[in-house]
Amino acid sequence: MAMKKFINKAENLVPELIDGFVKANPEIVKQSGERIVSRVIPKEAGKVGVVTMGGAGHEPALIGWVGKGLMDVVALGDIFAAPGAPRVIEALKQADFGAGVVLVVFNHEGDVLSSNMVIQMAGRQGLKMKRILSSDDISNAPRDDQENRRGLIGTLMVLKVVGAAAEAGYSFEEVLRVGEKMSLSTATIAVAATPATHPATGHPFFSLPDDEMEIGMGQHGEAGVGRMKLKSADETADIMLTQLLKDLDVKPGDKLVATINGTGATTLMEMFIVFRHLTQILEEKGIQLVGSQIGELLTVQEQGGFQMSIGRVDDELERLFKAPCNAPYYKVC
Secondary structure (H helix, E strand, O other): OOOOOOOOOHHHHHHHHHHHHHHHOOOOEEEEEOOEEEEOOOOOOOOOEEEEEEEEOOOOOOHHHEOEOOEOEEEEEEEOOOOOHHHHHHHHHHOOOOOOEEEEEEOOHHHHHHHHHHHHHHHHHOOOEEEEEEOOEOOOOOHHHHHHOOOOOHHHHHHHHHHHHHHOOOOHHHHHHHHHHHHHOEEEEEEEEEOOEOOOOOOEOOOOOOOEEEEOOOOOOOOOOEEEEOOOHHHHHHHHHHHHHHHHOOOOOOEEEEEEEEOEOOOHHHHHHHHHHHHHHHHHHOOEEEEEEEEOOOOOOOEEEEEEEEEEOOHHHHHHHHOOEEEOOEEEO
16 A cells, blocks of 8 residues: 655655745754755854765754754755755855865765765865765674665764864865764664655565564665564664674774664654663663664655664764754754
């Protein structure tokens, strides 16, 4: 059965989404171009700009992360589709405050292809920019093949430290350094219990029997590492966290930040129960949890399931992760 959606015309999904979003958050964000959202109060001249890009349909990401201490500008494409390079170039120009612009990109084929073209165009136009490719999904490639890993919610950890560093006045090279350090120290794995649908059609991307779940599923229903019978919250957390800790080779005494990201149809009740067990496991292993995020941050419409992400931090990354920010759907006081 097709999912019922409260929409108007399918071709107007993204423009109407953006219009409603900026009208709901007029003190923080504005529409500054076709499918481009930026800060109402721009960053001071002489600071590094921060931009990301990606498809619509994942709300509150990506537009919900625009604000002081996070992103300056975001360029959106169609539903689940990367924006074209000219739109991203416009976003980079808007975020150029005289010290260069860092473009944080989720490692998905469409985003990578578009951002490759952006890099070429920026070079011809004399724009000072560099890309950080966020590749945190441990399920589809080993750590020594990180360039082939998909980008999931761990990308928000990268954006958080990049945004904080840029806001604090770090140089272009230093912003890139902390972003790359966070990216290489982040690992994510997802679990799906029910499928997402495309909002224009209402039809599901994949199917799962009622008594099964899939560990390692990608952002848009890409195949994971295997289906299994639906487990309890604690059992699922055990399976996922064990793999994440192994991937990062986390040792007793290490400091971690963690994210539980609901993908659209998983309740906060469930996420807090999962997070509860995550904290128990870390405490038993002598691993310090120094920061966390729990909620719907990067959704896939009404997909049931969640993404679990951990990042190993040193004192610098911890400070940047905890630095104040003010975006419509991500605030640190």
